[in-house]
Amino acid sequence: MIRRIDRIATELPPPTEPDPAGAAAVQELMGGRFGEMSTFLNYTFQSFNFRNRQGARPFYDLIANIAGEEFGHIELVAAAINTMLTGATPETNGRNKAPLASLKGVGNPHHFLAGGQGALPQNSQGRPWTGDYVFSSGDLVEDLTHNFFLETGARNNKLKVYEMVEHPAARALTGYLLVRGGVHQVAYARAVERLTGADLTKLFPTPRIPTEKIPECRPHIKRGDHLRLYRFSPNDYLELAAVFNGPHPETGEDLVVIDEAPEGVPAHDLPSQPAVFAPDYAPEEIAEIAEKLRVKAGMPKAPTGEVANGRTPTKPSRTARKRAAARSK
Numbered sequence: 001m002i003r004r005i006d007r008i009a010t011e012l013p014p015p016t017e018p019d020p021a022g023a024a025a026v027q028e029l030m031g032g033r034f035g036e037m038s039t040f041l042n043y044t045f046q047s048f049n050f051r052n053r054q055g056a057r058p059f060y061d062l063i064a065n066i067a068g069e070e071f072g073h074i075e076l077v078a079a080a081i082n083t084m085l086t087g088a089t090p091e092t093n094g095r096n097k098a099p100l101a102s103l104k105g106v107g108n109p110h111h112f113l114a115g116g117q118g119a120l121p122q123n124s125q126g127r128p129w130t131g132d133y134v135f136s137s138g139d140l141v142e143d144l145t146h147n148f149f150l151e152t153g154a155r156n157n158k159l160k161v162y163e164m165v166e167h168p169a170a171r172a173l174t175g176y177l178l179v180r181g182g183v184h185q186v187a188y189a190r191a192v193e194r195l196t197g198a199d200l201t202k203l204f205p206t207p208r209i210p211t212e213k214i215p216e217c218r219p220h221i222k223r224g225d226h227l228r229l230y231r232f233s234p235n236d237y238l239e240l241a242a243v244f245n246g247p248h249p250e251t252g253e254d255l256v257v258i259d260e261a262p263e264g265v266p267a268h269d270l271p272s273q274p275a276v277f278a279p280d281y282a283p284e285e286i287a288e289i290a291e292k293l294r295v296k297a298g299m300p301k302a303p304t305g306e307v308a309n310g311r312t313p314t315k316p317s318r319t320a321r322k323r324a325a326a327r328s329k
């Protein structure tokens, strides 16, 4: 089973200038071969299929637990994409003649035509993520080696997206994921080392990414997040600490297991985008119904959930809205 917390793994900036082309590039980190859907579902299936768990408990715990963190990475990539798409369509009360015309040929048309300006399980070319990306052979050494390779490719893609997209949400996202992916890469290398004696940690850094020089990585490194594996369960997966220990192959600092999930932060409540009916052409009507339902159920009149921006959904900046309006004329 999985327990869900309504928070995201790290802080992302609120929507500013929309960047639909950048959002399309960030999709690679969602549904690409080396994207977060791949890390999440590779480790998930490997843990589901794991035989003789009691006999190999530290390795089972490691894989199953990292799968838990990867769910949060999917969520974070989606939050970044959605932030970047916010404000890309005009905020109209009445329907313009062609409110989506300015988006023709910009970014991924599916973001607007199939979705409501939201992330999709696709890569940067708009091709759907596929289960063919899941490798779950059942052979522990093979699966762990594969996972090391998967994290290596994932870091490569994160750096390339960082270098292609300058939007602050994409930069905050890739800065964080580079650091966390680095920890998972170390974890799988160490697991292979513990199991076979083969020292994959000698391959570090692979790829050669000087994360300490990337401004968006630095706060996470300063906090020590490059050394920490969080345990995403109140009572389970204890034995991962039997594998994840010793020195970090690049810095020599001690690896640390934190016995709880990271605290996370509330996400920004991104505003309605009426031009794509998200959540409706007239979102205030749904809000009214929601309020009535809460009161009827004996709950407070105001929403109970926690969002980064309090009760008002974050609006894109005035200039961003003006530009979107101008584009739609």
Ligand code: MN3
Pocket (backbone or CB within 6 Å): 036, 039, 070, 073, 177, 180, 181
């Ligand atoms: Mn990840």
